[in-house]
Amino acid sequence: MNRENVILTELKGGGYRLTQARKAIIQVLCEARAPLGAPDIIVLMASIGTSVNKTTVYRELEFLKGQGLVAEVLVGDGLRRYELMPEGHHHHHLVCNECSAVECVEVESCVGEDVRQIDHIEKTSDFKVTDHSLKFFGLCARCRL
Amino acid sequence: MNRENVILTELKGGGYRLTQARKAIIQVLCEARAPLGAPDIIVLMASIGTSVNKTTVYRELEFLKGQGLVAEVLVGDGLRRYELMPEGHHHHHLVCNECSAVECVEVESCVGEDVRQIDHIEKTSDFKVTDHSLKFFGLCARCRL
DNA sequence: TGACAGATGCAACTGGGTTGCAATATAATT
DNA sequence: AATTATATTGCAACCCAGTTGCATCTGTCA
Secondary structure: OOHHHHHHHHHHHOOOOOOHHHHHHHHHHHHOOOOEEHHHHHHHHHHOOOOOOHHHHHHHHHHHHHOOOEEEEEOOOOOEEEEEOOOOOOOEEEEEOOOOOEEEEOOOOOHHHOHHHHHHHHHHHOEEEEEEEEEEEEEEHHHHO | OOHHHHHHHHHHHOOOOOOHHHHHHHHHHHHOOOOEEHHHHHHHHHHOOOOOOHHHHHHHHHHHHHOOOEEEEEOOOOOEEEEEOOOOOOOEEEEEOOOOOEEEEOOOOOHHHOHHHHHHHHHHHOEEEEEEEEEEEEEEHHHHO
């Protein structure tokens, strides 16, 4: 069973309805190769035959995030992007300074996973670290041409 | 000579005017202990006796950023924050999930400075890395009470 | 003091995101 | 198939950070 059906089944089992909008937004997210913003999602949904109001998209994304099925990706340009919750692997993002395109990468050793350093930060800053975000900025292949 | 005067002198030398608004915004940034957003800056400027239009603040921040005197800090909540350009030391930020407060921290070894890993990323992703951003999310001291 | 160019204010606008409420559609039940 | 409960959706108005064009003002220097 593919990811899309796993998600739909999980939602149905949780007592949630499988509406047109929900199925379409999940399909769009499953087919995406990079995190998508709500405006992108609206266009993509329309392109596969399901036009929905933006409110619905925002609420659905919030819902899927709450269900732990989708992750919010904040790149800093003020647009909230979403991707399917990464399964197991810890990954980060590449953000193009020109076109804002976002790609995914995996990094060998990330400070965010170094218990000793996190511990040090928490002690010196009086801050409880629960998560981290590592992003690389630069130019994507297309914008470098 | 303190940082504030160094900046003012540098600007004057560059042929730029030392206006009330400019002096006040620089003062506010110099006195800040953490990155500030434009709305915060407007309030702080008013509190030291210089009320300015928001357009002025946005344009001034853009100007100071262009002069390399101020750095933009993107935390992901859609608000652009600004801090004096860090001198020499490479630092990162702690972002509170509750109140969005931002603090600064220094990290021992950051992937963003590991030439070997950057090289690896550029080769496997066909992306030219020019910068990076590492942020830790969690709860600040106040929100943990 | 006059004048130029840099700097500012105003007002209207953009766009992502939110909210309250009425209307609709899904899925279980009869 | 009709009924029903409520999860879900659409609409319209709204919020707020940030932007833009243009007229006006002001710091600086001659």
